[in-house]
Amino acid sequence: MNSPSHHAYNFNAGPAAIPLPVLEKAQNEFINFQESGMSVMELSHRSDLYETIHNNAIQRLKTLYNIPDNYTILFLQGGASTQFATIPMNFLPADKKAGYVLTGSWAEKALKETAPFGEAYELASSKEDTYSYIPELPAFEQFQNDAYVHLTSNNTIFGTQWQTFPETKNVPLIADMSSDIMSRTIDVSNFDFIYAGAQKNLGPSGVTTVIVKNDLLENNNTNIPTMFDYRTHADKNSLFNTPPTFSIYILGEVLNWIEDEGGLDAIAARNEQKAQLIYDTIDHSKGFYKGHAASESRSLMNITFNLPSKALEQAFLTEAKDNGFVGLNGHRSIGGCRASCYNAVPVDTCIALRDFMKSFQDKHS
Secondary structure: OOOOOOOEEEEEEOOOOOHHHHHHHHHHOOOOOOOOOOOOHOOOOHHHHHHHHHHHHHHHHHHHHOOOOOOOEEEEHHHHHHHHHHHHHHHHHOOOEEEEEEEOOHHHHHHHHOOOOOOEEEEEOHHHHOOOOOOEEEEEEEEOOOOOOEEEEEEEOEEEEOOOOOOOOOOOOEEEEOOOOOOOOOOOHOOOEEEEEEOOOOOOOOOOOEEEHHHHHHHHOOOOHHHHHHHHHHEEEEEOOOOOOOOOHHHHHHHHHHOOOOOHHHHHHHHHHHHHHHHHHHOOOOOOEEEOOOHEEEEOOEEEEEEOHHHHHHHHHEEEEEEEOOOEEOOOOOEEEEEEOOOEEEEHHHHHHHHHHHHHHHHHH
C-alpha cells in the first residue's frame, strides 16, 4: 500500500494538497513565465503581465461562484486570523453588537478578537457537546438589531460543517469559509462578507480571499488604519501595496483546474464520494472507529475519528505513516485522528485510506 513515488497520500489539514496538474504547470513556468525571462515571483506587481494573472484569478472566482456585480473580491495578506480583528474594526459600530455562532476553536478566536473594537456575544453554540454538531440560530428577534452575524462554515478541528446556511434577513451575514471554500456551490448573495485563507482549497498559504458586498463597504466604520480598511484594498483592486503575487498565481491556476474538472458541481460530487468512502468505513466498523461529529453535521472536508484506545490510535498513526499517509493526526488540542479530504485530494488517496483502515482493524480486532 505504498504511496506513489511522486506524491504522498496527503491528508494535511493545511497547508494542504494542491492539484498535481497545477504543481506541474507551476514547475514548468517557474523560471521563465510566458517568455518573460522571469519567474512570477520576480514580476513587478505593476506590470501588465502580473495584472493579467491577478485579474484572471478574480474573474475565475466570479464565474465559478456566480458572484453578483455588487460584490468586490479582495486578495489580502495576514491570513484569515487577521480578519478576526479587521472585521469588527470595519463593521462593528459603537452603538451595536455582533452575534457569533460558536462551532469550534476558530469561531471562539474570532469572537475573542472583537473585544478591543466593540461588543460581541455568543449567539448560538455547540460547545457543551464538544462542538459535535452545528447549532440552530435563535429567533430572529434576538439578533435583529445586531451589526452582523458571524459563522464558521466548516470546523477543521472537530469535523463539522454547515449543511445549509441560516437566514439573517437584513442583518449582514459574515462567514469564515477557510476550510470549505470552493468545495461546493453556494449562493453568494446570501452573504455579505466571505473570507478564506487559501491554504486548504485555493492554493498555497500567503493569500486570503475576501468576497464583500459593496453596501457593507460603503457603511463601514471610519478612522481605521489605512492597511486595515477594506476600502483601501477595494479602491486599488488589492494592489495598494505589493500583494503575494506567487500565491495569487497559484490560486488562479487552482481555479482554472476546478473549471477543467467540470466546475463546482463536479467537485462537490467528488468530495461527497471521497468522504463517504471513509464515513462508511467508520460506520461499518462496529465501533472500532468512532466519528466525532453528529451524522447530520458531518464535514466533507475534515473527517475526525477515534480508536478504542490512545495506544491503538498511536499504532494506527505510526503504521499509516509507514504506508505513505501524511497528516492523519488529529489537532493537537483534541488528539485522535483526522483525514482532511480537500478538493485536491484524489479519490484514489481516499480509497487507499479506506483499505488501510479496514486492514488495520482486521489486524487489531
